[in-house]
Amino acid sequence: MKRAIPVLVLSAVGLIPVWRYEPSLGTATTESATSASTPSAAAGSGNTVVKGSTVQTEKGPVQVEVTFQGSRITAVKMLQQPNHPQTTAAVPKLIAETLEAQSTDIDAVSGATITSDGYKESLQAAIDANAKAAASSSASPSASAAAQAQPVDGPTVNTDKGPVQVQVTFEGDKIASVKMLQQPNHPQTTAAVPKLIAETLDAQSADIDTVSGATITSDGYRESLQAAIDAKGA
Numbered sequence: 001m002k003r004a005i006p007v008l009v010l011s012a013v014g015l016i017p018v019w020r021y022e023p024s025l026g027t028a029t030t031e032s033a034t035s036a037s038t039p040s041a042a043a044g045s046g047n048t049v050v051k052g053s054t055v056q057t058e059k060g061p062v063q064v065e066v067t068f069q070g071s072r073i074t075a076v077k078m079l080q081q082p083n084h085p086q087t088t089a090a091v092p093k094l095i096a097e098t099l100e101a102q103s104t105d106i107d108a109v110s111g112a113t114i115t116s117d118g119y120k121e122s123l124q125a126a127i128d129a130n131a132k133a134a135a136s137s138s139a140s141p142s143a144s145a146a147a148q149a150q151p152v153d154g155p156t157v158n159t160d161k162g163p164v165q166v167q168v169t170f171e172g173d174k175i176a177s178v179k180m181l182q183q184p185n186h187p188q189t190t191a192a193v194p195k196l197i198a199e200t201l202d203a204q205s206a207d208i209d210t211v212s213g214a215t216i217t218s219d220g221y222r223e224s225l226q227a228a229i230d231a232k233g234a
Contacts, residue, residue, distance in 0.1 A: 034124075036129035039068075047074060050130050052122030059084055062118030066126040071134065073102055076123070077218030089113045094119050103127070149176060152232050161186060164220030168228040175204050178225070189217045196221050205229070 028201035037051035059082035090112035108116035192214035
């Protein structure tokens with residue numbers, strides 16, 4: 001029993017180097033655990049804040065939060081980083097280079113290659129998310145204009161052929177479309193209406209020609225149209 005004690009002590013001492021071992025800085029093996037967040041506006045600043053993807057590295061997770069003003073990077077904040085002196089020293093250099101380069105085209109910091117690679121991957125995900133949101137936002141004015149479309153009904157004009165009434169849809173001051181709410185049930189009117197509408201969209205006013213063979217309908221159309229235009233401007 002007395003001989004067993006020194007053997008156990010030596011075994012424990014022999015394990016100490018194993019417990020204190022840290023992986024050497026080699027080629028980074030990274031994997032995005034989560035995708036970048038949806039861009040959100042920073043309250044009252046006009047800036048957009050985007051969280052980059054969380055990148056799992058050999059040293060630990062790396063994640064950045066990027067503040068954009070339009071497409072310009074104005075700030076970078078580390079949300080997650082390895083608890084390591086070399087990482088702590090590297091982060092300010094990575095951020096400074098990012099603000100200067102305005103991209104991920106920056107050098108890895110010597111001694112913190114793994115963290116640098118994870119940083120750049122998370123940063124690129126944030127940049128991509130911001131660019132995607134900007135592209136989507138630039139495509140939205142047409143949808144916004146459609147949402148702001150304003151239909152105005154012209155008055156009913158009683159003609160010898162029957163009642164005529166138009167509905168005009170405006171997008172801002174522009175006449176976007178014209179719809180017949182009432183019209184005479186007559187072949188010449190049916191043939192004339194598309195011509196009247198096409199001329200209206202082209203002229204953007206009631207200053208259009210009478211359609212031959214449908215003079216009465218044309219006059220009633222212009223009267224109802226002009227009243228709708230006047231009502232929109234009132």
